[in-house]
Amino acid sequence: MSNFPSEKPVLVTCGLPYANGKCHIGHLRTYIPADIFVRSLHKQGQDATFVCGSDTHGTPIVVSAEQAGSTPEQFIEQYHHHFDEVFKNLGIKFDFFGSTNDPVNHNRTNEIVNKLIENNYVYPKKIDLAYCPHCERSLPDRYVEGICPYCESQARGDECDQGCGRHLEPGEILKPICKVCGSNAEYRKQEHFFFRLSSFKDFLMEHLDTLGGTANSRNYAREWVQNELRDWCITRNLEWGVRFPGHEDLVVYVWVDAPIGYISFTEEYCNNAGLDWQQIWQGDSRIIHFIGLDIAYHHCIFWPAMLKGAGYSLPWAVIASGMVKIEDKTFSKSRGYVVWVNDDYLDHGFHPDLLRYYLASYTSHTKELNFSWTVFQEKVNNELVGSLGNFLHRTLHFANKNFGRVPEGQVSPDVLAEIRETIQNVTEAMDEYEFKKAIDTIMSLSAYGNTHFQSNEPWHMIKQDPDACKRVVKDCLQIAKALVLLCEPVIPAKMKEAWEQLGLEGDVSKMTYNEALVELESGRALPKPAILFNKIDDKKIEEMEKIMNKRVAEAKAKEEKTTSAPPQVQEITFEDFKTMDIRIGTVVLAENIKDSDKLLKLQVDIGEPEPRQVVAGIAQTHEPGEIVDRQVVVVANMKPAKLFGVESNGMIMAADEDGAVLLQPEKQVENGTSVR
Template sequence: MKIPHDKPVLVTSALPYVNGECHIGHLRTYVPADICVRMLRKMGYRVIFISGSDTHGTPIVLSAEAEGTTPEAVVERYHEHFRRVFDALNVDFDYYGRTDSPANHARTEEIVKDLMARGYVYRKKTKQAYCNTCGRFLPDRYVEGICPYCGTLARGDECDQGCGRHLEPGEIEEPRCKICGSAAVYKDQEHFFFKLSAFSHFLLSYLHGLEGTANARNYALEWVKRELRDWCITRNLEWGVKFPGRDDLVVYVWVDAPIGYISFTEELLRERGEDDTEWARYWKNNEATIIHFIGTDIIYHHCIFWPAMLKGAGYSLPRAVIASGMVKINGKTFSKSRGNVVWASEFLERFHPDMLRYYLVAQSSHTKELDFSWDSFFMRVNNELVAILGNLAYRVLTFTYKHFGMVPAGEIEDEVTSAIESATAEVLSAMENYEFKKMVDATMGLANFGNSYFQREEPWHLIKGDEDARRRCGTIIKNVLQILKSICILLEPVMPEKMGEMWFQLGMETDLHATKIEDLRAPIRTGQKLNKPAVLFQRVG
């Protein structure tokens, strides 16, 4: 894909639901998003990068009750937790908001009113399970009972043990409250529905033009080609955004969550002192390129509900959706209850964040499943970051530091230029296709080339020779230093801290993070003093 250069770019990363700690499944979406943003900036784009905490919904309310505290307290705790993790990993959002902010409430109300005014929302009576003991209505997933089709024990929304059929609210027989276990009764309840079915035609053509990864587009198209059911967008809860004109209902969390993308943009621009209508350039007038990073589990919401809502309320539409594959642990699906999970904090206590950033993109292509294991992590770090990249930097820098102390004179050889050029071309084309693994593979290929070149030329012999030999040695060194400089620029988006360290050791005085891709073509300056080299990556495991 080609992102237009003349428009600002808005990149969003899916909103973590702040009902628990951050695990590496989350990071598989946020880290590549951050890498993408850093690379876009290197390519000269103006980018703002936004995310935030998804704070509403039933699970948070239930967690709060279980702990004897308030939803606000739960949200506050995990909101801060996620902020700290992103900070530690250098996932560098321009703005990280939360969906319970006044701005998001206001924007959500406005959008819902817009949808109502345009006739896309209607009311309908439904039967809903009510628990007399708990004194409240029960969302589908907190009801269990007997499946009317096959007679097995089933969840409120799906016969998960038996026939697998989806169950409409009110269908399940002998409903029981999953929270307290007592029998529930059905009560008539009025709810509001979004006319999703009216958007089939629009979605079909929208999705055909949607950029990003094929998995997102194809998955959504499957649904649209079948049939879209209207979508119940209200819930009987206290915690959330009140449905306009109804104190007893809040909007469903998947309405106000993506709207966070809009309100966080508003909040960021206000914080920057921009005009109050500046956000409209991004979200009303199609004057920006909107790109969403999500996980494959929420393709449905981002490729169907969300564009339908935006279209229905008269907002700008996303240009691309990039969906990362799910993470497994030792071949098994994530499961908190079974302890089959790897927490972000557990990682960060033991390893440098750049190792995790590297692993997350190097281990598997973005849309495929990533099977995490500690062995595979240790292997990648030891064989690639330590043995290939770290070792190349250290062997060259210590050699240079000892014998020259600065960048020696010499021409960059054609062979080296072409290796650098082709690696750069590969990185950029991988970037265009959101193939982050190919980005790092191409750069590691350049490091391999560097090792091979250095080994073949044997500068450790040349340095002991006559004046010609020593001059030749300097040329070799200058060439390998040029390779290192290029690697710093190409891998900075992936490993911002470690590449910054290498940049410093090379004696570069500019800010690596602000360095553009074109800058790697400039030869490293002869006479530039090196700083004392140090090992970049320690072996792990």
């Protein structure tokens, strides 16, 4: 049984893009499937409202704007436009794309916060807050860095991002350092406001049991709810943001007003369209959030608790997508592992639909997706060009050339049954947010079409048995019509063209799947078809890979520069130097390490009862045989490390010049002699 269509109003949202940087392919992992889902809902006869908008508040934007010598207003404006434009170019069709800085959102946030206060879910508390005496200001969230009180890792003010992953409340972080000027911050008592998240524990456990969507988000949230739910500080000392009611010096935390954007965008859209937004947000409705897994915590814990506390409708489903990687590395702008949607894709003349197809069909929605230009090319050339494009073209071309119109005859029952089953399976897959499965199912209908065409050989029939030929062509045209309807959610622009090539009228995006079972009208004229999808040649892909490799190389070079520079400038004391235990030793054994090009495993006698095992990165310049019996300089108190699974308890010193040039004592000395 399919979930749709439903009597209840349906709202679909996407995690708000943060107006602090350009759109890259990683973003699209959420937006494209959401758009496909909404288009598919329409095809199932389900009305749905689809909203999104820019997330414009919070500390990072203030910091970025300051660095850019701009105001936050100006700063967010450019990225808001950027995302809006990119989404339009990709066929991601929001009913409304707003901004959390819109007055409607300020109002709605105020209303909700007041409601929470009224319902006694908010209380004031004096807490220690980081304050920078040098900059003379309070340091919220990411203005401050320090040590996580739970795991002792380096952490940001609001989250232990390098360690245990916990959300940190203001005042928790140890050894705070001002991120703006780098000086030590101090703690000062200040009054802030807290949301009684802890009182929602039972409610949340229940909510998570009934919440729909993908399991990854629920499971993730459940663990947090079970362990500990602490009250949540919802105010910040910032100028930029939504004012906390009654306190001129405070704004609400960005994670309060950002999701409220979902409500205010719905409001703005509905008010413009003459609809009732309260049916969705205060009535019995289906609210569906598409997000990245990294914000599951907010959407499955904070957000439902806030909605409950203020008397709003709860989310019906949360769908969390997996991350996008490049060559097995997670996206990272600073490391160069990024593919920009404009610069690296659209500007090179690639059609948006190809990317939509690739991202949605590569792997399950909840799994990681490893971006690769060659796989992109492979999928486009084999599936879109070879199978789908070719079937549509050979069918339309053959029909147009021989008949010029849709031939007479009935579509065979087998073909209709096949189409019916495909629709059924695609709908089910969409219901489960299995976009890859849905697309694979559609592609197998395309393969079925090709086989049908091939095995009946209409090009022979046309001479021997024209009537039989007409039946086959009619079958194939019907399959083509079905394919166009089924593919429209995924590759809308291309299917709009194909719809016209079938000689059909109306907006294909507004047709339902059931239209695929309506037989084409015999005698209807068929225009001359044009090719829909072209192969991507190897040269183009090589070019794209080159661009990507270059960026990664540049980023790596930059990284090395920044990491290797400090030791040269930083002075150390003699005391510091004495902390190193450097000794002379003799290599007694050396061997290669399997699978490693650069490493050798050495046993070095440094005057201890047993030789030390040390792994050295010198295999490219030294054969194991040539260094046995040689004396070397060893840092003996290195922290043990595992390299290629081999333990290393020291470091061999070498000059770093296109490989390794080993240091050696001037003359033979006793093993274990220390160096100073």
